[in-house]
Amino acid sequence: MSAPAIVADGMRKTFKSVVAVDHISLEVPKGTVLGLLGVNGAGKTTMVRMLTTVLRPDAGRGTVNGFDVQRRPQDVRRSIGLAGQFAAVDENLTGRENLVLVARLNHLAKTVAAQRAAELLEQFGLTDAADRPVRTYSGGMRRRLDLGAALVTHPPVLFLDEPTTGLDPASRLDLWAVIEGLVHDGTTVLLTTQYLEEADRLADNIVVIDKGRVVAEGTAKQLKARLGDTVIEFEFASPAAAAQAAEVLSTTVEAGTLVRVVMREGSATLRNALNQLDAAGITPAHVALREATLDDVFLTLTNRTPEGE
Amino acid sequence: MKGFSHFVSDTLVMARRNLTMLVRVPQLLVFSLVQPMLFVFMFRYVFGGAISTGQAGLSYVDYLMPGIFLQTASFGAISTAVGLAEDKNKGLLERLKSLPMSRSAVLGGRVLADTTRDGVVVVVMLLIGFAVGFNTHTSFARVVAGIILMTIFGSALCWVFALIGLSVANGETAQAAAFPILAPLTFASNAFVPPSTMPDWLAWWAERQPLSTTVRGVRALMLGTESSDYVWGSLLWSLAIMVVFAPLAIRRFRNS
Incomplete structure (x- = not known):
């Protein structure tokens, strides 16, 4: 086994009094994809910025391609590519000029x-668009150019935020x-993402982070087994009915009249839920089944981690 | 040595990128000339008749134009703040920091580009000056030296504005933050009126501050009405400003 391409060991970063990353450790074996999953503000981007030498960690160590991010930053920079969510390309340059600029700054x-x-x-x-200024590009074209x-x-080693x-x-x-x-x-x-679907499709391993901490990790399959990958959404006619239903189903009301149940036992979950509502004399106005989203993942994960508030 | 040669080549690559922007968006250059032209019009034709230079044989237009040039060179430095703030805002600085390039070159390239542009704009203003009756009273070489002196001063101010640009959220804020710094430099000075007419405390500042010293240096070089000591005074000011603000700006860039 060769050494992992990326290692983070207890990395931490605080901005003023806000802890953005709180002792995160992770490893990415060579040739694999790690999906760093979290909502906005979870600490994903801060993690990427520290591992790409853009930001100094307050504590902990990081190595990329065998080089310490703090002691050998130039070697790290020579080993990585970074593409960001903000598509850091120069609007006033053409696509070609942007690529030449980056190449020249890599001393080619x-x-x-x-x-x-x-x-x-x-x-x-x-x-075809090579010699047009980037400001005329579509969102998709910009991302491709950025990549x-x-x-x-x-x-x-590639970092995709x-x-x-x-x-x-x-x-x-x-x-x-x-x-x-x-x-x-x-x-x-x-790769950092807010989309479970994206992590599912691309990542060999997934690390879920919330408020700067790792709350779950494993393969997509393992995580789904823990979470259940389908959610039932019951919509009720009134907030009162929703509150009553939430109590019956031992869950909470979201957005006024919406109650969600994670399908952990397949169709049995749906049957049981409907039976329980029927027994309580509550009729949902609308029922929908949809794939689990990151919201559901977090709902479940925060229920399971008592220290997570 | 490799570090230094990368600094030089990366600075040139970045400067070229910044200057390309001027060619792509020529309005930027045009707008940077509009304000000083308005000032020329106002002071040369509106207020000028009422202002005495206090020096026999020195016409107001000759007194005024070096001040206008300096104002142009100083306000030009705002683009350093605006450009860096925009690059930061758009995430471009982030990408540059992840590249194995010289970090100082990001700021070096910006300042080099803005200084180059400043030099061009000052030359254009000089030609406009000639069109409204400005006359130099010395040699061609001394006039060129005057242009260089102003460009060096503008370049020093660029480092001040680099620090500001890296400290604010976006281009608009950078623009807004620049005015309170430039106003006391350009207006509380000897650029437009002789400080002898100002209250003592203000005259004290207006006689000595860096921009006034540079205006005197330029008058010494282009008109021969001041002592050449001011040329050295201006160079010292520019050097002092750079020595203080370049490291601060570079540190700010590394840590931000």
């Missing part, structure tokens, strides 16, 4: 930089295919 020679830019534009289907910029030096947030479904599928291709070629990826 001019001709090599130009050649590499052309390759990436081709690979990401941006050749291209992260790949200029063929880095062995919410790569598909805000993208339309078609662009999301496109980007997923690209990421899968990179992983197939041996790249190690740490």
Whole structure:
């Protein structure tokens, strides 16, 4: 077994009095994808910023590609690519100029930089738009360019901070295919996401974080087994009926008249719930089944972690 | 040595990127000329007739223009703050920090680009000055030296504004934060009127502060009405400002 591509050991970061990351440890074996799952403000981006040397950790250690992020930051930077949720490309430059800029700042020679830019534009289907300013690009095109910029030096380790947030479904599928291709070629990826579906599709392992702490980790399969991957939503005619139903089903009311039940025992959960409501004389106005979302994951996880408030 | 050669090459790459923006969005350059042109119009033609230079044989337009040039060079430094704040806001600084480039070059490239632009804008203002009756009374070489002196001063101010740009949330805030700093420098000075007409406490400041010293240096070089000592005084001020603010800005960038 070779050493993991990314290791975090008790990393911690505080902004003024807010603890953004509270002793997070994780490992990403070479050639695998780790999905860092959490809501906004969970500490995902702070974790990525520390591991990419953008931000100094207050405590703990991190190594990327064998290099300590604090002692050998330049070696870490030479080993990584970073693509962010804010699509850090220059609006006033063309797509090609953006890639050449990143290549030049990676100290590639001019001709090599130009050649590499052309390759990436081709690979990401941006050749036709190559010489247009980025401000004329669609959201999906920007993300592809941003990802291209992260790949200029063929880095062995790639950090993707919410790569598909805000993208339309078609662009999301496109980007997923690209990421899968990179992983197939041996790249190690740490990916943050708010979408269970995305982690499910791309990640070999998932670490769920909340308020700067790890609340669960495992493969998608393991996590789903813990959480149940379908949720029943009962909508009631009045808040009073919803409150009564929540009590019967031993759960809580959300958004006024909505009550959710995680389907842990398949259809039996649905049958039992309906029977219980029927026995209590409450009739839901609307019933829907949908796939578990991160919200449900958190609801369940915070119920299970007493120290999580 | 590799570190230094990377600093130089990365600075040039970043400066080129920043200057490309000026070519892509030429309005930026045009707008940076509008304000000083309005000032030329106001002071040359509206207020000028009522202002005495207090020096025999020195016309007001000759007195005024070096002040206008300096005002132009100083306000030009705002773009350093605005540019950096925007890059930060858009996440571009984040990406740059994850690259194996020289970190000082991010700021170095910005200041180099803004200084270059400042130099061009000052030359344009000089030509406008000639069009409204400004005359230099010295040699061509001394006029060029005057332009260089102002560009160095503008460059020093760029480091002050780099620190501001990195400390605020976005471009608009950077713009707003700049004015209270520039107003006492440009208006409480000898740029537009002789400080002898001001109250004592204000005249004391207006005679000595860095921008006034530079205006005197430029008048010394272009008009020969002041002692050349002010040229050295201005260079010392510029050096002092850079020595203090460049490390602060770089530290701010590393830690932000």
